[in-house]
Amino acid sequence: NAGVTQTPKFQVLKTGQSMTLQCAQDMNHEYMSWYRQDPGMGLRLIHYSVGAGITDQGEVPNGYNVSRSTTEDFPLRLLSAAPSQTSVYFCASSYGQPSYNEQFFGPGTRLTVL
Amino acid sequence: QQQVKQSPQSLIVQKGGISIINCAYENTAFDYFPWYQQFPGKGPALLIAIRPDVSEKKEGRFTISFNKSAKQFSLHIMDSQPGDSATYFCAAIRRGGSNYKLTFGKGTLLTVNP
Numbered sequence: 001n002a003g004v005t006q007t008p009k010f011q012v013l014k015t016g017q018s019m020t021l022q023c024a025q026d027m028n029h030e031y032m033s034w035y036r037q038d039p040g041m042g043l044r045l046i047h048y049s050v051g052a053g054i055t056d057q058g059e060v061p062n063g064y065n066v067s068r069s070t071t072e073d074f075p076l077r078l079l080s081a082a083p084s085q086t087s088v089y090f091c092a093s094s095y096g097q098p099s100y101n102e103q104f105f106g107p108g109t110r111l112t113v114l
Numbered sequence: 115q116q117q118v119k120q121s122p123q124s125l126i127v128q129k130g131g132i133s134i135i136n137c138a139y140e141n142t143a144f145d146y147f148p149w150y151q152q153f154p155g156k157g158p159a160l161l162i163a164i165r166p167d168v169s170e171k172k173e174g175r176f177t178i179s180f181n182k183s184a185k186q187f188s189l190h191i192m193d194s195q196p197g198d199s200a201t202y203f204c205a206a207i208r209r210g211g212s213n214y215k216l217t218f219g220k221g222t223l224l225t226v227n228p
Contacts (some may be wrong), residue, residue, distance in 0.1 A: 004157070031214065040123070042203060042220040043158065050214060058215060089159050098216050099146050099209040105157030 012017035023091030121220025133191040178182035
């Protein structure tokens with residue numbers, strides 16, 4: 001199993017550009033989520049999905065869109081990047097609710113918005 | 115409102131010493147408390163977790179102590195090793211229902227000197 005994979009590893013955008021951060025898992029996990037990690041801020045939940053076709057907002061959803069068309073993939077879209085979105089983004093997945101099941105994190109995408 | 119407060123922000127310990135990281139929570143509905151370990155350039159990984167009906171849980175050199183009345187829990191790393199140098203995050207979540215949101219502390223950067 002590859003586990004949770006994320007692409008790209010690094011990305012530099014200009015303000016206003018759009019892009020999609022890719023996340024895939026091969027563990028047949030129902031629950032997937034996106035976090036952003038900023039210095040001194042810990043991990044903050046952006047969006048999550050409890051299964052294909054079902055998504056919901058987390059703590060900091062503004063400026064981000066998600067969709068879940070398959071169990072394996074959970075892309076995160078930035079429609080119009082802003083410098084405030086400079087961060088390290090982590091995708092995570094678990095078999096079920098993270099309160100009962102271990103979350104597995106991907107290696108992260110480091111995004112810089114100029 | 116920060117629901118999980120973690121301290122210290124950074125910690126330097128000599129090899130063989132004890133590392134102690136503390137967390138305090140506000141929401142009494144939280145009933146599951148995991149700790150995550152993150153090495154530079156990697157995603158977080160579950161280290162150890164505890165439920166509030168247990169006052170202590172030990173796995174190898176890692177121990178969680180839990181004080182329900184004080185709403186505090188802590189991670190103790192005995193015989194700290196340079197390989198333990200990482201960022202540690204405490205987290206909390208309320209089990210049951212349709213709750214999917216894990217709340218993280220801001221993290222502690224642990225450095226173990228040889």
